Amino acid sequence: MLAKISRFTGVGRRELGMLVLFLILCVIATLGTFEAGIEESLFKFDRTVTEMKDGKPVQYIDTMGSKFLQPSNLQNQLKMIGMFGIFSIGVGLVIIAAGIDLSLGSLMALFGVVFFLTLSSWGESMGLPLPVRAFVAVLAVLVLGVVFGVFHAVSIAYIGMPAFIVTLCGLLGYRGLARVISDETTVSTKGLEYPTLDYLCQGQFAGIPLPFIYLMVTALIAWVVLHHSVYGRYIFAVGRSEMATKYSGISSAKIIGSTYVICALLTAVSAILFCFYTGSVSASVHGNFYELYGIAAAVLGGCSLRGGEGSIVGIVIGTAIIILIQNTVTLLGGKSAWEAAIVGGVIFIGVFIDLVLPKLRAAK
Amino acid sequence: MNDRHMAADPGVPLLEMRGITKRFPGVVALDQVDFKIHPGEIVALIGENGAGKSTLMKILGGVHQPSAGELLIEGNPVQIGSVAEASAFGIGFVHQELNNLDNLDIAANVFLGREARRFFLLDRRTMRAATRPYLERLGLEISPDTLLSELSIGQQQMVEIAKALSMRARILIMDEPTSSLTLGETERLLSVMRELRDQGIAIIFISHRLGEIEQCADRVTALRDGVNSGRLARDEICHGAMVQLMVGRDVKATVARSGGERVPGYVQIRDMRTSAWPGQSVSLDIAGGEVLGVAGLVGAGRSELAQAIFGVERALSGTITLDGISIPTNRVKACVQNGIYLIPEDRKAAGLVVEMSVRENTTLASLPRYATAGLLLGGETAATETQIRELNIKTPHAETAAVNLSGGNQQKIVLGKWLSMNPRFIIFDEPTRGIDVGSKQEIYDIIHALADEGVAVMVISSDMEEVLAISDRIAVMSHGAISGFLERDAFGEEAVMNLAVMKPPSPSTL
Numbered sequence: 001m002l003a004k005i006s007r008f009t010g011v012g013r014r015e016l017g018m019l020v021l022f023l024i025l026c027v028i029a030t031l032g033t034f035e036a037g038i039e040e041s042l043f044k045f046d047r048t049v050t051e052m053k054d055g056k057p058v059q060y061i062d063t064m065g066s067k068f069l070q071p072s073n074l075q076n077q078l079k080m081i082g083m084f085g086i087f088s089i090g091v092g093l094v095i096i097a098a099g100i101d102l103s104l105g106s107l108m109a110l111f112g113v114v115f116f117l118t119l120s121s122w123g124e125s126m127g128l129p130l131p132v133r134a135f136v137a138v139l140a141v142l143v144l145g146v147v148f149g150v151f152h153a154v155s156i157a158y159i160g161m162p163a164f165i166v167t168l169c170g171l172l173g174y175r176g177l178a179r180v181i182s183d184e185t186t187v188s189t190k191g192l193e194y195p196t197l198d199y200l201c202q203g204q205f206a207g208i209p210l211p212f213i214y215l216m217v218t219a220l221i222a223w224v225v226l227h228h229s230v231y232g233r234y235i236f237a238v239g240r241s242e243m244a245t246k247y248s249g250i251s252s253a254k255i256i257g258s259t260y261v262i263c264a265l266l267t268a269v270s271a272i273l274f275c276f277y278t279g280s281v282s283a284s285v286h287g288n289f290y291e292l293y294g295i296a297a298a299v300l301g302g303c304s305l306r307g308g309e310g311s312i313v314g315i316v317i318g319t320a321i322i323i324l325i326q327n328t329v330t331l332l333g334g335k336s337a338w339e340a341a342i343v344g345g346v347i348f349i350g351v352f353i354d355l356v357l358p359k360l361r362a363a364k
Numbered sequence: 365m366n367d368r369h370m371a372a373d374p375g376v377p378l379l380e381m382r383g384i385t386k387r388f389p390g391v392v393a394l395d396q397v398d399f400k401i402h403p404g405e406i407v408a409l410i411g412e413n414g415a416g417k418s419t420l421m422k423i424l425g426g427v428h429q430p431s432a433g434e435l436l437i438e439g440n441p442v443q444i445g446s447v448a449e450a451s452a453f454g455i456g457f458v459h460q461e462l463n464n465l466d467n468l469d470i471a472a473n474v475f476l477g478r479e480a481r482r483f484f485l486l487d488r489r490t491m492r493a494a495t496r497p498y499l500e501r502l503g504l505e506i507s508p509d510t511l512l513s514e515l516s517i518g519q520q521q522m523v524e525i526a527k528a529l530s531m532r533a534r535i536l537i538m539d540e541p542t543s544s545l546t547l548g549e550t551e552r553l554l555s556v557m558r559e560l561r562d563q564g565i566a567i568i569f570i571s572h573r574l575g576e577i578e579q580c581a582d583r584v585t586a587l588r589d590g591v592n593s594g595r596l597a598r599d600e601i602c603h604g605a606m607v608q609l610m611v612g613r614d615v616k617a618t619v620a621r622s623g624g625e626r627v628p629g630y631v632q633i634r635d636m637r638t639s640a641w642p643g644q645s646v647s648l649d650i651a652g653g654e655v656l657g658v659a660g661l662v663g664a665g666r667s668e669l670a671q672a673i674f675g676v677e678r679a680l681s682g683t684i685t686l687d688g689i690s691i692p693t694n695r696v697k698a699c700v701q702n703g704i705y706l707i708p709e710d711r712k713a714a715g716l717v718v719e720m721s722v723r724e725n726t727t728l729a730s731l732p733r734y735a736t737a738g739l740l741l742g743g744e745t746a747a748t749e750t751q752i753r754e755l756n757i758k759t760p761h762a763e764t765a766a767v768n769l770s771g772g773n774q775q776k777i778v779l780g781k782w783l784s785m786n787p788r789f790i791i792f793d794e795p796t797r798g799i800d801v802g803s804k805q806e807i808y809d810i811i812h813a814l815a816d817e818g819v820a821v822m823v824i825s826s827d828m829e830e831v832l833a834i835s836d837r838i839a840v841m842s843h844g845a846i847s848g849f850l851e852r853d854a855f856g857e858e859a860v861m862n863l864a865v866m867k868p869p870s871p872s873t874l
Contacts, residue, residue, distance in 0.1 A: 003763065229738050230731045237728060241717045246676055247708055248729040248781070249700035308719065 010227040010311035014302040014354055018317045021350065025324050029068040033331040038065030040072070067331045075209055077327050079202070082211030083273045084293060085319040089222050090266030091291065092298035092315040096226070097259045098239040098307025099156065099163045103170025104267050104294055107148060108287030110178040111141045111271035116187040116281055119194065134197050138272060145268025146261060148174075153257030171291070178283035188280035201276035211273050215316070218266070223312040235259065239307030289340075296347050297322055302354075321346065376439040378403045378566050379424070379535055384433035386419055393419040394590050396433070401535065406557060406567045408577040408601075410610050411587035412800035417570050420587070421537050424568075425457045426450035456533025458524050458541055466513035466520070471495040473512055474527045498526040501556060502549075516663045521545060525553065529560075536560065537568045540798055542576060546661040546826060547861060554580050572800065574603050575829060586610055610801060627652030627687075631789045631820045636682030636693075638668040641844025645682070648839055648846060650789070650820040652687075655811060657835030658824045660864050665844040666824045667709050670791045674706040675699050676714075686789055700729065703788030707778055707795055709824075711771075715778040718767040722759050723748040725766050726780045751780035756806060772803025779810060789820040796830060808834050828857055842866050 006012050030043055038044060044065030050057050067073065087104055094101050115137050123133035148170075155166045203210050226232040238245045238255045245252050275281060299305065300321060301314030325346055326339045377400040386394040394416045401407045411417050422428045424435070426444040434441050437453055444450050450457070464473045471491040472479075480487040480494070495508040502522045512520055521541065528536055538557070542550045557567055557580055571577055577584065584596040586609035594609040630652035635645045646669055650656045658666050672679035675696040684691040684704070692698040699705070708714040716725050727734055727744045734743035748762045755776045759769055766774055775795065782790065792811065796804045811834060815821050825831045831838060838850040840863035848863040 007763075224739070228740055230735045230740060231738065233724065233728075233731060233740065237717050237720065237724075240719050241713065243714050244717045245728070246696065247674075247706065247714045249696045250728075251697065308717075 008227075009313065010223065011313050012302070012311070015311055015314045015317060017354065018301060018314060018321065018350070022317055022321050022324065025321060025328070026068075029324060029328045029331070030066045032328065033067035034064055035067055036062050036064050038067055038070065039063055040070050041065030041067070042069040042071070042074070068327065071207075073327070073331070075204070075207070077323055078212040079209035079277070080323045080327075081316075081320050082209060082213070082215040083270050083277065084290075084297070084323060085215040085316055086211075086218050086273075087263070087267045087270040087290070088294040088297040088315050088319045089218055089312060090263035091294040092301070092303050092310055092312070093222070093226070093235065093259045094163075094263045095295065095298050095303045095305060096239045096307060096310040097235050097256050098242070099256060099259060100167060100295070100305070101152070101260065101263050102164065102167040102291050103148075103152075103174055104263070104291035105287035105289055106171050106174035106178070106291075107145075107264065107267050108271040108274065108290060109281065109283045109285075110174045110181075111144060111268055112275050112281035112286050113178045113182045113187055113283050114144060115141050115272060115275050116189060117181070120187070120190040120192060130192065130194065131196070134194055138197075141268045141272055142265065145265040149261030149264030150257075152260035152264065156260060157253040157257035175283060178286075182281070182283045184283070186280050186282040198276055201273045214269070214273070218269075219312050219316050226312055231255070231258075236308055239309070241308075293322060293343075296343065300347050300350050321350075377401060377436075378438060380436040380439075381420070381424065382434050382436065384420065384423060384430045384435075386416075386423060386428060387431045392590060394423075394430075397587065397590070397592055399585055401566045401568060403534065403566050404561055404564045405582040406561050406569055406580055408569045408571065408581035408584045409587070410571070410574075410577065410584060410606055411593070412610055412802055415587040415610070415800075416590040417587055418539070421457070421539065421568070421570065424450065424455060424535075424537065426455075451531060451533075454532070454534035456528035456531050456536045458521075458528045458536065458538045464512055464520060464524060464527075466511070469509050469511050470499070470506065470515075470523050470526075471508040473523055474498070474508075474530050476527070478531075494530065495526065498529050499523075501529075502526055502552060519662075522549065522553075525556075533565070535566045535568065537570070539570045540572065541569075542571065542573060546663075547828065547864070548661065550576065572798075572804075573827070574606050577606065578602065584609075607801060625818070626654055627818065630687055632683075632685040633673060634683045634685075636669065636672055636684075637680040638665060638672045638844070639678050639680060640668040641665045642680055644844035646841075646844075646846055650822060652788075652820050653815050653818045655815045655821045655823060655834055655836045657831040657838040658822060658841060659826075659828070659831045659838055659860050660841035660847075662826060664841040664864065666841050667793050668844075669841070670706055670793050670822070670824060671708075673699075673791065674704065676706070700785075703786055705729075705782040705785070705787050705790045707775075707782065707790070707792045709793040709797075711774055711778055716766050716774060718774075719765055721763045721765055722752065722757065722769070722777055723762040725777050726751050726784070729781050730785050747784060751777075751784055755780050755783075755810070770800075770803075772799040772806075775799060775803070775807065779807070783810070783814075787814065787819050789822075790814060791822040791824070793824045794826065795823065796825075796827065804830075828860065831860070832857070840864050 044063055046061050046063050048059055049062045050059050091101050091104060118137035118140055119133050123136070128136065152166060152170070155161045156163045200210065205213060226235065234245065234250055234255045237250070238252045242252045274287070278286070297318035298310065298315050299318070301310065301316070301318030303310030303315065322343055325343050329339045329342055330336070380400040382398055384394055384397045385392070397416065397420060399420065409417050419428065423430050424444065426447045426449050429445070435444060436442065442453065444453065465476070471488065474495050475491045480490040492508045499506065499508065502525060504519060504522050506515070506519070512523065515523070525541060542553060545553060554576060557569070561567055569577065569581060578601055581601060582598055584601055584606060586593045586595070586606070588610060596605055596609070628651045629649050631650040634647045636647070637645045644665070660666050668677060671677035672682070673684060675694050675698065679693045682693060684693060686702055686704065691702050691704065712718055717728070723744055726748050734740060734747060736743070745762070751757065752759065752762065757773050757776045757780065759773060766777055795807055799807070811821055811823060823831070823834060832855050836852065838855065838860065839846050840848050840850065840860055842864055847866040850859055
């Protein structure tokens with residue numbers, strides 16, 4: 001019975017373990033960021049404080065709250081999980097098909113530059129009214145996503161170049177291209193207002209940030225496709241054994257190639273959301289290392305770099321864990337430098353435990 | 365080390381395993397098994413897949429520890445806790461599944477872990493010189509510098525054997541050593557084994573090739589379902605007796621089929637050239653309902669031909685016609701859509717995705733059939749159950765991972781995958797390699813049943829007995845070309861062999 005549920009949801013022991021880790025981190029985040037003077041928080045209590053003032057004891061009520069559970073913080077984190085999660089699902093699919101994509105962050109820089117330039121200078125020189133510019137900008141970025149995705153697909157899956165090399169070249173090349181196009185300046189909407197786009201990227205629905213809702217929709221579709229469709233089964237098969245898949249009459253190139261296209265497309269979506277989050281794009285730093293966060297989220301969530309293993313639920317939880325750690329470190333006042341070190345450490349420990357625990361159990 | 369060719373006390377066995385029991389979670393693999401061997405003898409260890417032979421040998425090789433029982437070497441009880449300890453006791457293992465590194469050369473593989481050094485640097489010259497005599501002895505006319513990846517599977521296996529020999533083992537365990545070897549290489553190996561035996565080495569020979577056992581074994585020990593099922597002395601060794609001990613019942617030798625209706629020219633292959641043999645072209649016809657056996661030495665180009673026909677490897681030229689319709693070459697999908705299937709030689713790498721379940725493997729090639737609007741909503745269960753039942757696949761569950769099943773059952777999954785898709789022309793590449801007698805017979809029955817239904821069947825096999833028993837006609841390949849066809853009345857081991865070693869006329873200049 002349990003096995004059936006496990007197969008249906010794609011959730012296994014690994015994902016449950018990650019969920020437990022996530023909950024533990026939530027508790028740590030909640031309790032660790034307790035401070036005085038926090039008025040708005042989902043977890044707070046009042047206490048009476050007695051102080052000496054002018055020689056006379058004075059009492060007043062002070063509110064202790066968890067900084068983590070402040071609605072504004074939670075909403076921000078959900079937004080981040082949404083934005084990071086979308087492209088993490090993309091790279092997760094690539095990894096399950098036994099590939100890798102190192103170029104995501106640089107693609108985001110390129111997409112961001114193209115997006116903002118279309119909204120400002122390019123759109124102006126083309127004489128487009130603002131709403132049209134918005135539409136064209138979004139379309140342009142999505143189309144670019146497909147273009148680059150196809151480029152990866154052809155080089156890696158059809159021509160047979162190693163994925164690591166092709167996307168490494170992308171990592172370097174795309175950002176360079178972005179810097180050239182933006183002339184090393186920071187691009188933005190140059191003061192122009194795009195209320196609809198702004199709402200679609202940064203707005204809320206019933207208190208939940210829209211990016212998170214987009215993530216849920218993406219995750220739902222991805223879940224159905226990966227775990228319950230013919231195409232999804234092919235992805236797992238080709239990730240485990242490309243040869244056996246070929247010998248079964250399935251075009252492994254098509255399957256592998258398509259994962260790169262999906263990944264680039266989802267990166268394009270995330271890029272648009274990030275643009276309105278940061279407000280501007282500086283090509284040399286925008287999206288720096290994001291591909292590693294995506295890969296880390298996927299691996300933490302159970303995608304093996306050897307291919308053939310993973311789940312959508314796991315990727316989402318993995319993303320959430322990484323965002324949560326970053327948030328905790330920030331709230332505790334730690335230097336942002338610590339974030340990277342701690343995230344790296346947690347991923348290492350997570351994968352280590354996942355690998356070593358079953359071996360220990362078997363040896364008994 | 366060869367000076368000790370006579371044991372100190374000829375009565376004491378070099379190795380004795382007494383009352384060996386091995387328990388794994390949920391299963392007792394070995395129950396009170398005895399085995400002994402003296403220096404200077406070849407003892408064959410026989411039994412069906414799953415009988416416990418591998419487990420017993422793994423205990424001897426230091427991979428497993430017995431749950432009960434004792435091991436005695438030259439009468440002294442020992443513990444073999446690791447592979448290194450087994451080596452130290454003079455036990456050499458030549459595995460069935462090749463364990464060599466194909467990105468290194470022969471000498472490097474032979475000396476892996478024991479590299480000769482000169483002032484901290486690898487002494488390649490010494491290693492090369494030391495490797496040569498072993499290669500010559502095994503008839504491998506190849507330089508020790510050759511990369512393993514350039515050798516055929518048969519040749520790689522010879523290198524494994526050379527490695528064990530070079531480790532001066534006193535006891536050699538040979539696990540299905542001839543399964544990938546040609547007739548010539550097998551003869552050479554058996555004679556080398558006899559030489560080694562005469563020098564006092566004890567050889568444990570595990571094989572399903574009963575003919576070879578008859579040729580060289582001094583004694584036979586049989587296992588069935590984890591217990592001793594009997595022993596045979598030199599003069600008792602014969603095919604029937606061995607099969608009886610293994611299976612517990614008499615298995616009739618395969619009888620040639622009288623055959624049903626034939627449709628001549630059902631499959632026509634013309635001028636097919638493979639990238640392995642670009643200068644040779646192959647043309648042949650297979651009638652619907654005919655079993656065409658394809659024999660030849662390893663490296664003759666048979667598998668390459670099959671792969672070129674199926675489209676997984678590049679065919680440089682050639683046409684395929686099925687029932688009068690031309691089939692595009694170099695497109696696996698085209699073959700699959702027209703009912704042309706290949707059961708590959710390497711079932712673990714190409715036939716199955718071993719980590720996936722029986723169900724997922726059985727349905728992999730025909731998945732869209734079980735889907736509604738691209739989604740899999742449980743349509744596979746019925747089809748899987750049918751295949752498991754019809755092919756008698758022994759598995760605890762349809763969700764069991766294929767890697768947990770025996771070789772014979774894994775092969776049945778591969779068969780099930782394709783048989784459920786109405787084959788019209790099916791190619792079997794070494795269908796019974798490493799499979800026990802019982803499952804072999806089942807597979808032969810399946811092959812004959814397919815032919816009786818009118819399917820054109822091509823069976824590539826290096827097992828002479830097998831090819832002669834199940835084929836209606838035999839095509840013999842040599843050096844990339846067909847050197848001849850044999851009709852039933854001309855069947856014979858010598859006839860096949862003669863054609864197999866023939867050198868075809870030099871390729872025409874293109």
